[in-house]
Every structure is written in C-alpha cells, then in structure tokens.
Amino acid sequence: xxxxxxxxxxxxxxxxVPDFEERVIDTSEVxxxxxxxxxxxxxxxxxxxxQAPNAAxxxxxxxxxxxxxxxxxxxxxxxxxxxxxxxxNDEQPEHTLKVKETYCTITNLLPNTHYxxxxxxxxxxxxSPPSERAVYVTxxxxxxxxxxxxxxxxxxxxxxxxxxDINPVDSYTVEL
Numbered sequence: 001x002x003x004x005x006x007x008x009x010x011x012x013x014x015x016x017v018p019d020f021e022e023r024v025i026d027t028s029e030v031x032x033x034x035x036x037x038x039x040x041x042x043x044x045x046x047x048x049x050x051q052a053p054n055a056a057x058x059x060x061x062x063x064x065x066x067x068x069x070x071x072x073x074x075x076x077x078x079x080x081x082x083x084x085x086x087x088x089n090d091e092q093p094e095h096t097l098k099v100k101e102t103y104c105t106i107t108n109l110l111p112n113t114h115y116x117x118x119x120x121x122x123x124x125x126x127x128s129p130p131s132e133r134a135v136y137v138t139x140x141x142x143x144x145x146x147x148x149x150x151x152x153x154x155x156x157x158x159x160x161x162x163x164x165d166i167n168p169v170d171s172y173t174v175e176l
Contacts, residue, residue, distance in 0.1 A: 042126035043071035046102075046119050051136040058111035058141045064103040065119045065131060073121045075100050083114035083135060111141035112165040140169045 048065045055062040063080075067073060076099045081092045097104060109115065114137045121128040143161035151158040163169055 040072050040123060040125050043067065043073050043121035043123055043128040044069045045129040046076065046121050046131045048117060048119055048131040048134045050134060056137065056139045058139045059109050060105055060107045061109060061115065061136045061138055062103060062105045063117050063119075063134075063136060066102060067121060071121065071128075072123050074123045075121075076102070077120045077122060077127065078104050078106075078117065079119070079130070080106065080115050080117045082110070083116050109138050111138050112167045112169065113138050114167075140165045140167075143172065 044067070046065045046067045048063070052062070052064065055064075063078065065076070078097045078099050079094055081094045084092055097106070106115075114135050116133050116135050118130045118133045120130045141164050143163050146160045146162055149158070149160040159174065161172070
C-alpha cells in the first residue's frame with residue numbers, strides 16, 4: 001500500500017491563506033522592560049590622589065585617581081586649570097581631557113606653576129559628580145648659570161645663577 005501511495009502525485013492546497021507574514025509585532029514594551037533590567041547606574045565620584053613625589057617636571061604633571069566602588073566606567077573626564085592668586089581665578093581657562101585609565105600625564109605646562117585638577121567618571125548612564133579638587137605644582141625650571149660672574153681660588157668658588165621662574169623657588173641644590 002505504501003508503495004502505491006508514494007507513486008501517486010498529490011496536489012495539496014491549503015484552505016486558508018497564511019497571514020502571519022503581514023503581521024507586525026510591537027516589541028516596545030519588551031524593549032522597555034529589557035532596558036530597565038540592564039540599566040547600570042551612573043558611577044560614583046572618583047577620588048583624586050594628592051601629588052606623588054617625582055610626579056612632576058618643569059612642563060608636565062602625572063595625575064592619578066581612584067574609584068572606590070564596583071561601578072562600570074567607560075572613561076574619565078579630567079579637568080584642570082592654572083591656579084591664580086588673583087581674585088578672578090574663575091576666568092582662568094579650563095582644560096578637559098577624556099582618559100581611559102586612572103592616571104594621566106599632562107604636558108605643555110608652565111614651570112613652577114600650581115594647577116587645580118578634578119575628575120569625573122562616565123558610563124552609558126551618565127557622568128558622576130566631580131571629585132574633590134587637588135592642587136599639583138610643576139617643578140621649577142633649571143636656573144641659568146651666569147658664567148661671567150664665576151670666580152674661583154684654591155679653596156673656594158663663587159657660582160651665580162638666575163632663576164627664570166615667576167614664582168619663588170624654595171631652595172637650590174648645588175652639586176660639585
């Protein structure tokens with residue numbers, strides 16, 4: 001019987017038209033629910049570290065900070081500006097950098113100058129509050145030895161130099 005059945009040509013026609021191809025499914029509620037489940041909160045404020053020894057040259061500073069939470073962070077926004085002794089400190093230009101790590105070396109700075117730094121953390125949900133502000137200072141520029149004023153004798157030498165720094169320098173070390 002099976003052999004006879006398989007030899008016959010069968011023409012099957014469906015009595016109803018399939019309409020599932022034209023149906024539009026609204027997934028907006030599901031999408032909203034999924035987004036609410038996967039939403040990560042905006043990160044907490046980072047903590048900027050005080051200036052470390054040997055973290056400065058005359059034209060650069062290495063700034064470090066930490067994040068004391070398990071927040072998801074995509075990058076950090078480091079802001080800085082020179083500190084002025086004048087009352088109009090708010091008029092100083094503010095610089096902003098996007099950084100992936102928890103440290104950054106800022107270059108092209110002025111020697112023996114104080115800079116104020118603060119940092120925020122960013123992720124897909126938003127930006128954290130800024131950290132507390134920390135003041136870092138670049139190293140003084142090396143003095144210029146005035147060769148025409150050098151005097152020496154058997155047991156002594158007189159060496160004169162001139163500082164090119166606007167701000168006062170605390171001390172100098174002379175090496176022989």
